Amino acid sequence: xxxxxxxxxxxxxxxxxxxxxxxxxxxFSGFTPTTRDFPPINIWLGDNSVVVTSELPGVTAGDVTxxxxxxxxxxxxxxxxxxxxxxxxxxxxxxxxxxxxxVQLPFRVDAxxxxxxxxxxxxxxxxxxxxxxxxxxxxxxxx
Amino acid sequence: xxxxxxxxxxxxxxxxxSGQRPAPRPVFLPPADVYETRDNIVVLAxxxxxAPEGVDITLERRVLTIRGRNATGDHAGYQRVYSEYADGDYxxxxxxxxxxxxxxxEATLKDGVLNLVLPKAESARARKIxxxxx
Numbered sequence: 001x002x003x004x005x006x007x008x009x010x011x012x013x014x015x016x017x018x019x020x021x022x023x024x025x026x027x028f029s030g031f032t033p034t035t036r037d038f039p040p041i042n043i044w045l046g047d048n049s050v051v052v053t054s055e056l057p058g059v060t061a062g063d064v065t066x067x068x069x070x071x072x073x074x075x076x077x078x079x080x081x082x083x084x085x086x087x088x089x090x091x092x093x094x095x096x097x098x099x100x101x102x103v104q105l106p107f108r109v110d111a112x113x114x115x116x117x118x119x120x121x122x123x124x125x126x127x128x129x130x131x132x133x134x135x136x137x138x139x140x141x142x143x
Numbered sequence: 144x145x146x147x148x149x150x151x152x153x154x155x156x157x158x159x160x161s162g163q164r165p166a167p168r169p170v171f172l173p174p175a176d177v178y179e180t181r182d183n184i185v186v187l188a189x190x191x192x193x194a195p196e197g198v199d200i201t202l203e204r205r206v207l208t209i210r211g212r213n214a215t216g217d218h219a220g221y222q223r224v225y226s227e228y229a230d231g232d233y234x235x236x237x238x239x240x241x242x243x244x245x246x247x248x249e250a251t252l253k254d255g256v257l258n259l260v261l262p263k264a265e266s267a268r269a270r271k272i273x274x275x276x277x
Contacts, residue, residue: 037227040227040228041225041227041228042223042225042226042227042228043223043224043225043226044218044221044222044223044224045221045222045223045224046218046220046221046222047220051218051221053215055191055192055228055255056191056254056255057189057190057191057254057255057256058189058254058255058256059254060254082176082187084178084180084185086180086181087178087179087180087185088178088179088180089176089177089178090177090178090179091175091176091177091178092176093174093175093176094174094175094176094187094189095174106224118254119192119215120191120192120193120194120214120215120252120254120255121189121190121191121192121193121254121255121256122191122192122215122255
């Protein structure tokens with residue numbers, strides 16, 4: 001109570017409130033919102049290609065569908081929990097269930113040249129820009 | 144049973160074998176499922192981007208430490224234009240309450256999920272006790 005703001009009173013009437021406040025802050029410090037979009041996506045841009053990577057731990061190639069329409073890419077799938085009998089759960093932090101994510105790519109891509117692969121739980125989709133959409137250099141004719 | 148050990152606000156300086164300090168990388172707490180069956184304690188931890196050779200698991204007395212080094216680097220010739228997740232390493236510490244049979248611990252890494260099976264030591268297993276007829 002040495003730091004009391006009420007020296008004349010001899011006691012601090014708000015000490016309990018402050019203690020409660022710090023207790024609440026401590027309780028919620030470990031709280032992270034779970035409303036984050038799943039799966040998280042990173043987009044990498046090359047000269048005429050684009051790479052979309054996504055963290056999908058525990059998802060296999062059969063569990064996810066990739067759809068491409070013009071420049072809109074959709075990832076859909078489901079994460080299934082491991083079925084275990086007589087299991088006594090101590091901790092369940094991983095989330096399960098269906099997911100769907102749609103991203104717009106920076107340009108239209110050639111649907112025939114899309115490559116997708118899984119690598120240690122990270123999905124990587126590589127797409128090439130449409131030939132017709134690539135920027136063209138225009139020569140100026142001397143007139 | 145499997146209690147988590149948190150060291151809040153404590154940054155451990157990391158050095159490589161050569162004593163050089165690597166560029167700081169974020170270290171994430173991997174989300175984990177832990178369950179107990181009659182014979183085993185099973186830990187499932189999500190560590191996307193970690194290759195099997197990047198996993199380091201130690202059990203010292205009852206303290207289980209899981210570390211994963213993310214091997215996915217930058218894409219050469221590509222520039223990151225949009226980002227929702229960062230590449231980083233994973234670390235998590237648990238304290239186990241059961242005695243573990245160290246020689247039979249099995250660890251597998253599949254699709255970015257570490258599957259750790261820790262068999263309970265004979266002395267720690269549940270035993271059915273028969274009533275003696277009097």
